[in-house]
Amino acid sequence: MPRPQRPGRPAGTGLRRAARTRPRRLARTATVLAAAFALLPLVDSAGAAPAAPRTAAAADVTVRVNTQASLGRLTDVARGVNAAVWDAHMNDPEVAGLMKAADVGAMRYPGGSYADIYHWETHTAPGGYVAPGTGFDAFMGTVRAAGAQPILIANYGSGTPEEAAGWVRYANITKDYGAKYWEIGNEIYGNGHYGNGWEHDEHEDKSPREYARQVRAYAKAMKAVDPTIKIGAVLTTPGHWPDGVVGEGDPGDWNHTVLSEVTDVIDFVSVHWYAGGADTTAEDAMARLAGLPGELREVRAQIDRYAGADSPRIGIALTEINTNTGGARLTARPNGLFAADAFLTALENGVFTVDWWNTHNGAGQITTVDGETDYGDMGMLSNGTCTGDVCEPPPNTPFHPYYGMKMTAELGTAGDTMVATASSGQDVSAHAVHRRDGRLSVLLVNKDPDAARTVDLEYAGFTPSGAVPEVSRYARGDSDVTDVTGGEASASRVTVPPYAMLAVTLTPKAGTGPGASAAGTPGTPRLEAATDTTARLTWPGAEGAARYLVQERDGAHTRLVGEATGTSVTLRNLPPGSTHTVNVLAADASGRLSAPSVPLTFTTGTPSDAACAVTYRRDTGWGNGFVATVTVRNLSDTPITGWTVDWEWPTDRQSVASGWSATFHQTGRHVRVTAPEGAGPLAPDGGSAVSFGFVGANDGPNPDPRVFRLNGTVCSSG
Incomplete structure (x- = not known):
């Protein structure tokens, strides 16, 4: 949780993210009856539905939308924001209206790290500031007025399972609020167990194993009151500190230790994602967003590993997201583009809720971005604070990230289907939603600050009607999301202004699409x-x-x-x-x-009856590097002399830095390890094993290789 800034109080009061020193880092063929192809809709040679004739001038970018490739459905809590008890404007009447206008479905409370010092019943946070009018009932008044749901953080740092169960009783039995989502603590991996601490935790044992034990106790006590609630456990995001770090006496790093013990009692996991620190530029942040899908895939892979067939029941919540924690380039236009791109990227990659940090936060470093004052505020709405003699606009004035989130609401609502898109332009992002009424909405984000982009739209599985599309825009000069229907946009071509977002909604041709x-x-x-x-x-x-x-x-x-x-x-x-x-x-x-x-x-797995077996073990890690040991056995009935072992890294940001007991060579993702000179043969029937080790580097998630080959033969692995 970043530092709150409040009028009349000295900077540095209370818990804050900015003050902590935190490590950062950034085929196959299936037998199919030929008749099945007759069932596919009429398409051209590229697999796309015929589009309207194009104008003579060439487009800058081509965007393909495929409505037959679902990325999942929007939930009723897809768009969310955080709300903090130190925020005196949290429950201003204007807030609920603004959240409702942006189709915000979730509001998270009581505010990041404050959750681990906050006691709901007394509305106190020893060691921190609590603003008047921010109690739980007042918060729920705003939530209900906005038509949203709460995401509540039970106090792990200084609370007890009994205190959390009492909150569930009050919320859902006494007051009938129907609070569904409950996290157990906030960023508990930052409790000092790994040598760096910002999260309050009074437990004598601060290990991930103790957190897992307590999650079980919290879940038992809370679900005894209301068995319908959903319990969430805190994970660290793969590729971000302390991912990969194994504490003294722990069986594994935070995520693997926690998940190995709680998947039977939790309903979702909570992760956070920030694009960087004070030195992060707008361009850096939008580029780093490209790594988020891989990180979320690794979260799901970790859940799969420990939950097995039960994995689909466990959701992923991205309960904090923003550009950076350094206090600059936060209220400006590029962060609005980032917000729209980030919300949809996360939702398309298996997250059920994305919650922006924060509703209000407070002025920080003052800069000029895209010709406008950037107040260094991580909030979506102004809280009217000042840095020196530079003051924000009146409280609840929306900043650009609010409009970024609001633009995503132009695509659809709960139950609508996100579908696959591909853009040929690196500076144009595309997202699409196929609505339940058959309409298709496409959001285009032009990240070029200087040039408009002309975009050709191609479709697979969707044939647009001849009707003029509905078009919404948020661009320079717009004070809100603006209806620009009736311009030059068509179903086949649109122009997106520089540093702008355009949402195009199309109706299907009669008699086509799933509705037919x-x-x-x-x-x-x-x-x-x-x-x-x-x-x-x-x-x-x-x-x-x-x-x-x-x-x-x-x-x-x-x-x-x-x-x-x-x-x-x-x-x-x-x-x-x-x-x-x-x-x-x-x-x-x-x-x-x-x-x-x-x-x-x-x-898919590896063969159980292979002629060789490979064990890959990560011995230790430190966020952006690791040490691993590979052990190879020859299970065939003949000895092997002059062996090689090959594997492919799952991501393009994993590499071997140095190694021992073998010779290493990497090209792209491919690694080849060759027996050292003078090495003896590998004995048959598993009679002996050879081991080698290496220091690896990773920029982002660090999943294990899936397939190893000994002299070209696929081995079993485990």
């Missing part, structure tokens, strides 16, 4: 069983379905990989250790397709 199909949408598929080369999928059936198509997504393209008349299919000839994302669509008797199911991502 008699088949309903299939349920979410699940992985029933998998080997190294096969995967058996099942899904809840859809009314009116004559058959089902399984399509794999690659960016904004899809390809048919399986079809069935029932509600299961086995995909074959998959590469070992490969990851796949699929949707299921239903076809009615006339071959018309439904909307796609929620996606499923799965990874």
